[in-house]
Amino acid sequence: MSILVTGATGNTGRHVVAELLRRGHSVRALTRDPERAAAVLPAGADVVTGSHTEPDTLDAVLAGVTGLHITVTSGVAATGPELVRRAVAAGVERITILWGGHVGPAETAVVESGVAWTRLEPQEFMCNTLGWADSIRAAGVVREPFDFPSAVVHEADLGAVAAMALTEDGHAGRAYNLSGPRALTVRQRVAMLAEAIGREITFEQMTRQQAIDRLTATGVSLADAEYVVGWHADPPASARTPDGVLEQVLGRPPRTFEEWLTEHKDRF
Missing domain, CATH: 3.40.50.720 (NAD(P)-binding Rossmann-like Domain)
Known part of the structure; x- marks a missing residue:
């Protein structure tokens, strides 16, 4: 399975990359700063330069990818729907989205995409x-x-949940408060x-x-x-208030x- 992780060098994206690699999957790590990637990402990630706020430049990056992790930032609120459309057209079968604190255009586009999706809602x-x-x-x-x-x-726990949702069954159509x-x-x-x-x-x-x-x-x-x-x-x-969702999903206590x-x- 080949998975594209946006915001790969950010505080959360790097943990998604690390967990997917640990599980033995192929990872494309999208970042504006490839030099930073060398410092914060584990060996084995295919680092590609670009931004998920410029989806019209990502067709080649999306080619052959079966899974996509999106981190919603202010720019993605406007460009997220187009990113999702291009991802589905490229053959992406699963999408995880780290929300921006509310269900906006990007989150809605993922739900309406027609592919398996999981929304991650850390507070x-x-x-x-x-x-x-x-x-x-x-x-x-x-x-x-x-x-x-x-x-x-802990941001590493989010990375673990994202990796599970992208590579295992049982998480499609779920919104997890973490x-x-x-x-x-x-x-x-x-x-x-x-x-x-x-x-x-x-x-x-x-x-x-x-x-x-x-x-x-x-x-x-x-x-x-x-x-x-x-x-x-x-x-x-x-x-x-802790709600226990993270422990239920991971099968272990949160960090x-x-x-x-x-x-x-x-x-x-």
């Missing part, structure tokens, strides 16, 4: 913690506008991180507007920044935040 990734690294190293501080509990999920084993507030995660790295870290609450301004300063669009901050202002119940910290503490 918040553990790797979002890496966004604190610079301020921790510089000042020993984490600044966030809210402190609600969130059942953060949560970690425990809901943790920002303060709790900060305390656990401080213990893991052996350094005092202070939590400072910022305003909603400051959080929006921080995101737009990094190049995030105002609409996306408002959406992200708005989500954190009132997380859905599915984000606040813990403590495990994630052990793997990434050197980044802080």
Whole structure:
């Protein structure tokens, strides 16, 4: 089975690639940055340069592919339907889609594609913690506008579910809410991180507007920044409470935040 993974060098895509390779499948890893691929992807992936936001350039990449993993980003909201159309025309038989937080045009196109599909609906990734690294190293501080509990999920667990859905039966037509084993507030995660790295870290609450301004300063669009901050202002119940879906799908407990910290503490 040959599978195309979009966003292959991203925080989640790299885990989809790794798990598919571990299972013995052929993987085409689509990325805008092939040099980054050499640093973050395991050996064996066929790295191809391109973007899933430019589907009219991907016909050759899609040729011979039987499975497709799509990561929805802001650009894919507009181009996703065309990507799906071209994928189906090329003979793709299974699609997994990592949603963008709601069912938009790309997610709808996948459902209406006529091929086997699985939608992955994580609420918040553990790797979002890496966004604190610079301020921790510089000042020993984490600044966030809210402190609600969130059942953060390990991105490697998402990779495992995506690989299963792309290569095994029993997942077609399913939308999986993916949560970690425990809901943790920002303060709790900060305390656990401080213990893991052996350094005092202070939590400072910022305003909603400051959080929006921080995101737009990094190049995030105002609409996306408002959406992200708005989500954190009132997380859905599915984000606040572990529901056991991940364990049911994988047949094992989800990875813990403590495990994630052990793997990434050197980044802080």
